[in-house]
Amino acid sequence: MRFFNTEGPVHCAQHYCLPPLVRWDLDEILGLIERQKYFLLHAPRQTGKTSCMLALMEHLNREGVYQALYVNIETAQTVREDVASGMRAICGAIGASARGILGETRLFEWLDEALAEQGAHGALSGMLTRWSAAAERPIVLLLDEVDALVGDTLVSLLRQLRTGYTQRPALPFPQTVMLCGVRDLRDYRIHARSEPAPITGGSAFNIKAKSLRLGDFSAAETRTLLEEHTQETGQAFTPEALARVWELTCGQPWLVNALADRTCFEQPEGRDRSRPISAAMIDAAKESMILERVTHLDQLADKLREERVRRIIEPMLAGELLGNLPLEDRDYLVDLGLLRRAQGGGLEVANPIYREVLPRMLASGPQDSLPRIAPTWLDAQGRLDPERLLTAFLAFWRQHGEPLLCSAPYAEIAPHLVLMAFLHRVINGGGSLEREYAIGAGRMDLYLRYGETTLGLELKVWRDGRPDPCAQGLKQLDGYLAGLGLDSGWLIIFDRRGGQPPIAERTGAEEVSSPAGRRIWVIRG
Structure with missing residues (x-):
């Protein structure tokens, strides 16, 4: 029986899958190879890059026009700035793959010759030249990761490939090299000991013909896979479950x-094949993935510590304009898959799951710092009472708001x-x-939901040099509550202006009517 794959390359005999080569324009790839281009x-x-590269290698070798080889070179990461060790690791990975996949055993001999004649900074180009001269068919080299x-090791790799490319056809060299990674080459900021200042991947490898990006599944592809x-x-x-998977993941x-694997193979209800998969089961799988901080989401959240990520995510969460941030920072977050460019323009979080994960991960520090709080917001029947919740929040904010602000990373x-x-404690x-x-x-x-109780809240910040945001907030909250079908809600205004009294003194709440006549509690703190 096949299953949904969440680790490593996809194998269609074992996994539910979309044939990897249908996920990109194969004619474009073959055209680049035919024209002897180097590209990215x-x-x-975890979007399927390796699966696509392996499928391309198999396709090319099966057709018999080229000799294609896939190689993962991330083992060279551990040596960092040690070029000699790094190039040995890269060339060794190429030699081992050639021996295991193509049955070509001579690369290690050629590597020793190249090292003796050209040293570490020429070992790769020397080995590839010898291989290309001996090969019966043009070589297509697919380098992953x-x-x-980093540093001089990456510079040496790129420049040796560039040297070999520019010396063709006088010297034999691979017909095509495809470099693969998370980031586009333009975002490689290489801090090399051999260079007086950081260099970009584009300047170190200016022979690149094109950068291709492997996209997400379409709605139709998502449905086909499920x-x-x-x-x-x-x-x-x-139908609701199919729509929910697409809605949550984009x-x-x-x-x-x-989501599908957890629902169909881990949930007891999902393992009962007589029961259809419902939207509620998909939601339960989503929530358990987030709570368990599964590896993919945890790695994503770890990026939040980077300064260039914080500069964009922080104002985005606050609903502020990004300002004059460098294009390379914005492109970096898109390349990571955290953000995407909306069809109408502008940046947005890539999907609703990431949209939930980002603030939840950032709130984990304050959440771990929370004192024990009695659930006074529940009535005798265990139902959430919004008025009790308001009283509990005001007391909590007056007592703990000031010190807990220091535990927040942004x-x-x-x-x-x-x-x-x-609210997560609630x-x-x-x-x-x-x-x-x-x-x-x-x-x-x-939007808080607890049992039969729902509550819509809007958060705004009052900063120096700006007017009181209450009037605008009431109007905006009307629109939000209308979309939720609610006739009441909370408007919370955090006063971050300088020279204000302590939080314990300035925190309070009053009930007002919104422009549309909704009952609103305006909370100031």
């Missing part, structure tokens, strides 16, 4: 496979993160908290 493939982690390399399970087992996905390949949105930490596995935020919106919207 890049995409976020290139952007895992329906392979139905064809194999007879277990159907309801086609991110690992997320699609992980200072500009510290109040947002502390509030979310408190739901505590018995409810859900959904977030909406966008660049330039000037707010963050939250």
Whole structure:
């Protein structure tokens, strides 16, 4: 029986899969190879790059026009700036792959000759020249995890490939080299000991003909993948479940496979093949993935510590404009798969799961710092009472707001993160908290659901030099609550202006009517 794959390359005999070569324009790839071009493939982690490269190698070798070889060179990452060790590791990986995949055993002999004649900075080009001269067919070399390399080792790799390329046809060299990694070559900022200043991958490898990006699944491809399970087992996905997978993932390949795998093979209800997969089961799988901080999501959240990531994510969560941030920083987050460029322009978080993971991970510090809080917001029947919740929050914020702000990793949105930490303590596995935020919106919207109780909240910040955001917030909250079908909600205004009294003194709440006549509690803190 096949299953959904969440680790390593896909094998269609073992895994539900879309044939890898249908995910990109094969004619374009073959055209680049035919014209002897060197090019790049890049995409976020766990989107299928390796599967596509392996499929391309098999296709080319089966057709018999070229001799193609896939090589993962990330083992050279560990030597960092040691060029001699790095080039030995890269050349060794190429030699081992050639021996195992093509049955070519002479590369290690050629490597020793190249090292003796040309040293570490010529070993790769020397070995590839000898191989190309002896090969019966033109060589297509597919190098994976290139952007895992750093410093002088990466510079040496790129420049040896560039040297070999420019010396053709006087000297034999691979017909095509494809470099693959998470980032596009333009974003390689190489800090090399041999260079007075950082250099870019584009300047070190200016022979690149094209950069190709492997995209996410389309809605139709997502549905096709899920329906392979139905064809194999007879277990159907309801139309709502199919739509929910697409809605949550926007086609991110690992997320699609992980949601389906967890639902169909780990949940007791999902393992019952007589039961169709429902949207509620998909939601439960999503929540468990986030709570367990599965590896993919944990690696994604780890990027939040990087300064260039913080400079974009922090104002985005606050609903502020990004300002004059470098294009390479914005492109970097798109290449990582954290963000995407919306069809109408502008940046947005790549999918709803990431949109939930980012603030939740950032709020984990304040959440771990929370003191023990009695659930006074529940009534005698265990139902959430919004008025009791308001009283509990005001008391919590007056007592703990000031010190907890220091535990938040992003200072500009510290109040947002502390509030979310408190609300996660409130739901505590018995409810859900959904977030909406966008660049330039000037707010963050939250939707809390606990049993039969729902609550819509809007968060705004009052900063120096700006007017009181209350009037604008009430109007915006009307629109948000209308979309949720609610006639009441909270508007929370965090006063971050200088010279204000302590939080314990300035925190309070009053009930007002919105422009549309909704009952709103305006909370200031």
